[in-house]
Amino acid sequence: MKLIYKKPDTITERDTTYCPGCPHGIAHRLIAELLEEMDLVKKTVIVWPVGCSVFGYYFIATDAVEAAHGRACAMATGIKRAHPESFVISYQGDGDLASIGIAEAVHAAARGERISVVYINNGNYGMTGGQMAPTTLIGQVTTTTPYGRKPELNGFPMHVPEMFAALDGPAYIARAALDSPQHIIQAKKFLRKAFTAQKNNLGFSLVELISACPTNWKMTPVEAMERIRKQVLPVFPIGEFKVAKGVE
Amino acid sequence: MGEKVLMKGAEAIAEAAIRAGCMAFFGYPITPQNETPEYFSRRMPELGRVFLQAESEVAAINMVYGAACTGTRVITTSSSPGISLMQEGFSYIANSNVGCVVVNAMRGGPGLGDIAPAQADYFQATKGGGHGDYHSIVLAPHTIQETVDLMYDAFDLADKYRIMVVMLVDGLMGQMMEPVEFKEWVDVKKFKTPEWATVGQGDRDHRNIITSLEILPEGLEKMNLALQAKYKKIKENEVRLEEYEMDDAEYALTAFGTVARIAKTVVEMARKDGIKLGLIRPITVWPFPEKEVAKRADQVKFFFDVEMNEGQMLEDVKLAVNGKKPVHYYGRLGGVVPTAEEIYGEFKKLVGGK
Ligand SMILES: Cc1ncc(C[n+]2csc(CCOP(=O)(O)OP(=O)(O)O)c2C)c(N)n1
Numbered sequence: 001m002k003l004i005y006k007k008p009d010t011i012t013e014r015d016t017t018y019c020p021g022c023p024h025g026i027a028h029r030l031i032a033e034l035l036e037e038m039d040l041v042k043k044t045v046i047v048w049p050v051g052c053s054v055f056g057y058y059f060i061a062t063d064a065v066e067a068a069h070g071r072a073c074a075m076a077t078g079i080k081r082a083h084p085e086s087f088v089i090s091y092q093g094d095g096d097l098a099s100i101g102i103a104e105a106v107h108a109a110a111r112g113e114r115i116s117v118v119y120i121n122n123g124n125y126g127m128t129g130g131q132m133a134p135t136t137l138i139g140q141v142t143t144t145t146p147y148g149r150k151p152e153l154n155g156f157p158m159h160v161p162e163m164f165a166a167l168d169g170p171a172y173i174a175r176a177a178l179d180s181p182q183h184i185i186q187a188k189k190f191l192r193k194a195f196t197a198q199k200n201n202l203g204f205s206l207v208e209l210i211s212a213c214p215t216n217w218k219m220t221p222v223e224a225m226e227r228i229r230k231q232v233l234p235v236f237p238i239g240e241f242k243v244a245k246g247v248e
Numbered sequence: 249m250g251e252k253v254l255m256k257g258a259e260a261i262a263e264a265a266i267r268a269g270c271m272a273f274f275g276y277p278i279t280p281q282n283e284t285p286e287y288f289s290r291r292m293p294e295l296g297r298v299f300l301q302a303e304s305e306v307a308a309i310n311m312v313y314g315a316a317c318t319g320t321r322v323i324t325t326s327s328s329p330g331i332s333l334m335q336e337g338f339s340y341i342a343n344s345n346v347g348c349v350v351v352n353a354m355r356g357g358p359g360l361g362d363i364a365p366a367q368a369d370y371f372q373a374t375k376g377g378g379h380g381d382y383h384s385i386v387l388a389p390h391t392i393q394e395t396v397d398l399m400y401d402a403f404d405l406a407d408k409y410r411i412m413v414v415m416l417v418d419g420l421m422g423q424m425m426e427p428v429e430f431k432e433w434v435d436v437k438k439f440k441t442p443e444w445a446t447v448g449q450g451d452r453d454h455r456n457i458i459t460s461l462e463i464l465p466e467g468l469e470k471m472n473l474a475l476q477a478k479y480k481k482i483k484e485n486e487v488r489l490e491e492y493e494m495d496d497a498e499y500a501l502t503a504f505g506t507v508a509r510i511a512k513t514v515v516e517m518a519r520k521d522g523i524k525l526g527l528i529r530p531i532t533v534w535p536f537p538e539k540e541v542a543k544r545a546d547q548v549k550f551f552f553d554v555e556m557n558e559g560q561m562l563e564d565v566k567l568a569v570n571g572k573k574p575v576h577y578y579g580r581l582g583g584v585v586p587t588a589e590e591i592y593g594e595f596k597k598l599v600g601g602k
């Protein structure tokens with residue numbers, strides 16, 4: 001039998017810690033494929049966040065550090081400045097990056113830090129049981145918005161790529177989604193550009209990946225993917241918000 | 249040793265760190281130590297090393313953490329409120345077994361307090377500050393020359409034990425000018441990326457992971473026991489103190505940092521009056537020189553602890569003395585520096601009559 005599709009070598013054999021149907025695994029696979037295709041595996045240090053992907057280093061076989069909640073961009077900055085030859089990825093959730101770590105992320109972007117950020121928007125705090133995140137949609141019920149997110153109480157969802165694209169430091173800023181094969185192929189293209197931005201020393205790069213949290217959304221994986229298309233993407237549209245010359 | 253140069257303490261700290269092979273600085277401005285980062289900002293680029301002004305102390309310490317994970321000699325300098333913001337990072341650094349140097353030019357607190365010299369962060373520095381069972385090595389120099397000399401040791405200790413080393417100084421030492429002499433430059437060309445560093449796997453046959461996380465209690469207990477074993481080794485091997493006029497002393501002052509310097513004058517005043525007073529000055533306030541203090545309990549009539557706080561090192565002195573002799577205390581708070589006359593006056597009240 002001919003093998004036509006397999007796990008990238010850079011993905012380990014370990015049992016997953018993610019729930020069935022969780023797209024964190026898709027994001028991991030895309031990163032692993034790109035690191036192999038771009039010959040970056042042996043140069044890479046991934047800064048893992050506090051969130052469901054806290055054990056990310058179990059699954060992607062590169063050098064890795066585990067940051068404090070929200071501090072991944074600062075830690076990535078320290079690694080990259082001290083050792084510029086390393087290829088540095090900061091993998092963060094929406095609570096980690098857009099809430100507790102927004103200052104570190106914005107300033108890393110403003111400085112044009114030569115790091116690549118993979119930013120997983122699943123609309124809630126998966127790890128702690130589904131509380132409101134800065135990305136939670138208006139009306140969305142979470143464990144801390146039992147009556148649905150209300151603008152007068154909780155404000156509005158945060159659009160990180162749009163905000164960051166207004167800065168001069170980033171070389172590449174985009175949003176993709178992990179809900180369908182077409183979108184996943186596109187997400188990989190965007191991530192490739194983000195990694196190229198770092199590889200070519202052009203500046204900061206970030207790709208938001210619209211993800212799902214079937215467990216806390218209380219949906220089947222299929223329903224969760226449908227919800228992304230019907231409810232999330234209209235608020236968080238896919239697109240490239242900043243593309244510097246040289247990332248293609 | 250080179251020639252003597254007249255330097256402000258805050259700048260001498262930076263120059264000493266640079267000569268000791270510090271390759272990266274991350275920090276956020278705060279009085280009374282702004283001359284330190286400013287000096288780094290001029291010198292580090294000249295030498296092709298890293299200077300970065302962070303957006304906050306929270307970011308600064310996590311940049312230090314990141315750089316430390318690459319096995320790079322790295323420093324941050326700050327003062328009390330900034331150091332408070334860094335505590336989470338200190339705790340992570342401790343359980344990740346990476347090394348760095350942190351200078352705290354202590355100022356008056358709590359809260360925003362003032363910008364005058366104080367010693368009220370002793371507990372925070374020696375007993376943790378961040379969460380969990382951890383320690384940092386804490387050095388408490390009492391002159392600028394000693395600070396400069398200890399800076400080399402600070403980096404060596406940080407490398408040797410893969411631990412955070414705190415230089416506990418105060419605003420007064422930063423602002424004073426003093427002639428200082430620097431030791432030889434450390435040859436940074438000899439630095440090699442350590443085997444455990446997370447810089448990308450390269451030719452290694454295994455990958456490196458640096459984390460303070462271990463989800464299983466039995467596993468985390470093991471990590472904790474390893475930390476405690478390291479601390480025990482440090483306690484056995486790295487205690488430093490100065491005993492000044494203690495050989496025949498009938499009374500012992502205990503003090504660290506700036507107050508210890510003033511206390512030396514107090515000892516001289518007493519000796520002139522024929523009173524046999526000495527000074528025990530811990531240089532490492534963690535590990536605290538317990539055994540050395542305990543030994544003196546058989547010799548002196550009482551201990552007199554003087555600090556610029558409400559009696560923080562006092563607790564360590566009392567633990568060491570363990571009730572054998574009285575331990576008296578005098579201190580000033582909020583950034584007030586006691587004079588030698590004032591301390592001597594308080595001491596004479598305790599001696600009584602004479
Ligand atoms: C300082 C601190 N505050 C709070 C927490 C608890 N905590 C752990 S993960 C998390 C939220 C993670 O959510 P997100 O970043 O969206 O990641 P997800 O799990 O959704 O992938 C929180 C609040 C913590 N670990 N540290």
Ligand code: SF4
Nearest residue numbers: 018019022052126213
């Ligand atoms: S809780 Fe949500 S984000 Fe976390 S692993 Fe489960 S599905 Fe994924």
Ligand SMILES: [Mg+2]
Nearest residue numbers: 093094124126
């Ligand atoms: Mg989330």
